[in-house]
Amino acid sequence: xxxxxxxxxxxxxxxxxxxxxxxxxxxxxxxxxxxxxxxxxxxxxxxxxxxxxxxxxxxxxxxxxxxxxxxxxxxxxxxxxxxxxxxxxxxxxxxxxxxxxxxxxxxxxxxxxxxxxxxxxxxxxxxxxxxxxxxxxxxxxxxxxxxxxxxxxxxxxxxxx
Amino acid sequence: xxxxxxxxxxxxxxxxxxxxxxxxxxxxxxxxxxxxxxxxxxxxxxxxxxxxxxxxxxxxxxxxxxxxxxxxxxxxxxxxxxxxxxxxxxxxxxxxxxxxxxxxxxxxxxxxxxxxxxxxxxxxxxxxxxxxxxxxxxxxxxxxxxxxxxxxxxxxxxxxxxxxxxxxxxxxxxxxxxxxxxxxxxxxxxxxxxxxxxxxxxxxxxxxxxxxxxxxxxxxxxxxxxxxxxxxxxxxxxxxxxxxxxxxxxxxxxxxxxxxxxxxxxxxxxxxxxxxxxxxxxxxxxxxxxxxxxxxxxxxxxxxxxxxxxxxxxxxxxxxxxxxxxxxxxxxxxxxxxxxxxxxxxxxxxxxxxxxxxxxxxxxxxxxxxxxxxxxxxxxxxxxxxxxxxxx
Numbered sequence: 001x002x003x004x005x006x007x008x009x010x011x012x013x014x015x016x017x018x019x020x021x022x023x024x025x026x027x028x029x030x031x032x033x034x035x036x037x038x039x040x041x042x043x044x045x046x047x048x049x050x051x052x053x054x055x056x057x058x059x060x061x062x063x064x065x066x067x068x069x070x071x072x073x074x075x076x077x078x079x080x081x082x083x084x085x086x087x088x089x090x091x092x093x094x095x096x097x098x099x100x101x102x103x104x105x106x107x108x109x110x111x112x113x114x115x116x117x118x119x120x121x122x123x124x125x126x127x128x129x130x131x132x133x134x135x136x137x138x139x140x141x142x143x144x145x146x147x148x149x150x151x152x153x154x155x156x157x158x159x160x161x
Numbered sequence: 162x163x164x165x166x167x168x169x170x171x172x173x174x175x176x177x178x179x180x181x182x183x184x185x186x187x188x189x190x191x192x193x194x195x196x197x198x199x200x201x202x203x204x205x206x207x208x209x210x211x212x213x214x215x216x217x218x219x220x221x222x223x224x225x226x227x228x229x230x231x232x233x234x235x236x237x238x239x240x241x242x243x244x245x246x247x248x249x250x251x252x253x254x255x256x257x258x259x260x261x262x263x264x265x266x267x268x269x270x271x272x273x274x275x276x277x278x279x280x281x282x283x284x285x286x287x288x289x290x291x292x293x294x295x296x297x298x299x300x301x302x303x304x305x306x307x308x309x310x311x312x313x314x315x316x317x318x319x320x321x322x323x324x325x326x327x328x329x330x331x332x333x334x335x336x337x338x339x340x341x342x343x344x345x346x347x348x349x350x351x352x353x354x355x356x357x358x359x360x361x362x363x364x365x366x367x368x369x370x371x372x373x374x375x376x377x378x379x380x381x382x383x384x385x386x387x388x389x390x391x392x393x394x395x396x397x398x399x400x401x402x403x404x405x406x407x408x409x410x411x412x413x414x415x416x417x418x419x420x421x422x423x424x425x426x427x428x429x430x431x432x433x434x435x436x437x438x439x440x441x442x443x444x445x446x447x448x449x450x451x452x453x454x455x456x457x458x459x460x461x462x463x464x465x466x467x468x469x470x471x472x473x474x475x476x477x478x479x480x481x482x483x484x485x486x487x488x489x490x491x492x493x494x495x496x497x498x499x500x501x502x503x504x505x506x507x508x509x510x511x512x513x514x515x516x517x518x519x520x521x522x523x524x525x526x527x528x529x530x531x532x533x534x535x536x537x538x539x540x541x542x543x544x545x546x547x548x549x550x551x552x553x
Contacts, residue, residue, distance in 0.1 A: 091314035
């Protein structure tokens with residue numbers, strides 16, 4: 001009935017153009033001003049979380065001060081995360097072509113928010129199971145996908161597998 | 162962190178005195194850009210019985226400077242606030258505050274966007290993204306979340322998990338909104354819609370179906386505001402600002418503290434407090450409906466029902482014609498128009514309802530209307546409580 005071309009679903013703003021040559025991910029993450037240690041650790045498959053020693057809370061995304069208590073950079077350190085997390089919210093992209101995603105091979109894939117054991121939340125893809133098996137509240141653990149420059153992108157997979 | 166002060170300094174100080182908008186059932190407009198904006202400004206000024214020479218304040222979500230230069234005016238109040246779809250409710254709040262403070266006397270805000278005809282006419286459109294490394298590029302874009310619907314799908318998924326909200330609940334919002342659109346000859350969609358139609362439409366970004374998503378259409382509008390005193394001397398009955406408030410608690414969805422509660426819970430409470438109005442006294446709710454879940458969250462966060470009860474609240478058709486809470490009487494972003502930043506049309510419709518200009522969709526005796534804008538990805542909420550002269 002409804003012309004699909006009428007909806008936001010059909011006409012969402014195009015993501016920025018992919019760099020050439022196209023990597024497996026349409027967009028590889030730039031390294032932010034305060035996140036170099038995070039990305040360096042991913043080369044070894046280590047998930048780091050910035051931590052405020054003043055208020056004893058995790059900080060994500062990495063910053064130059066603590067957004068919880070206002071402590072300066074000197075109060076921030078890097079801690080190795082357990083890699084375990086819980087799915088907070090999840091959506092399955094049923095039209096991969098509309099997102100420009102190439103990594104899914106054209107199949108539906110899951111975008112999720114996961115809460116790390118350390119108390120911070122990050123966006124990710126949940127892989128290693130059928131999209132319909134991903135449930136809010138399910139335990140997941142970190143897994144890695146190679147980026148073109150040797151860094152790795154943290155993804156999550158059901159845990160225990 | 163939020164102020165506990167009950168502050169009524171804006172109540173009744175300023176009024177919306179002119180509105181205009183341009184929307185077509187074809188979804189496309191012939192005019193574009195500044196041409197369209199100027200037409201809206203002149204029409205809204207004419208609606209008020211004012212001219213460009215009266216304008217000393219300008220609001221525009223891209224550049225109030227560029228707009229004023231084009232218009233050839235020299236305003237003493239300027240506002241280029243860009244909060245996405247809620248920009249126009251924020252402009253209204255800022256204009257009311259500036260007028261109340263005596264900074265300026267007549268303020269105009271305008272919006273024009275033609276994404277649908279840009280596509281069909283193959284016009285080149287500049288797409289701007291934040292330059293250089295930014296948090297979204299680093300922490301969200303690599304995961305190929307579909308924009309703009311992905312963040313709303315995540316919010317819907319969490320709401321379903323916590324409160325048992327169903328796809329049928331969400332679909333009912335689209336159905337009630339369509340019932341209003343069927344009474345609006347300018348609406349893009351005017352054919353009947355059922356819950357089954359919504360559920361049968363293609364799944365996009367679960368749990369959102371195609372018909373849970375707003376339109377993409379051309380559209381434009383403008384509003385004019387002035388002091389309460391001057392408003393009473395003009396052409397149409399003034400629509401007074403009783404309360405207005407804005408709050409934002411994130412930019413990107415992965416930084417939203419709680420995906421089931423928007424910052425509208427703050428802006429709404431503050432706007433109602435300033436207005437001295439309770440949700441039960443609202444005759445028309447214009448609640449930004451980029452997606453069905455967006456509107457559902459407004460019902461809860463503005464206090465029309467308890468948190469988690471939005472689904473059952475909407476389920477009995479109370480939001481449609483003849484219902485106890487008429488919502489999005491123009492047909493909304495879901496069925497009327499959605500050019501990208503829809504908040505302008507919340508204001509133009511609220512004003513028309515309070516003037517009794519709602520034609521076949523008029524809510525009888527409407528005295529209080531709320532225009533509640535949502536910007537970016539549930540990021541910035543701005544609430545305006547508007548009322549007729551007798552509500553002062």
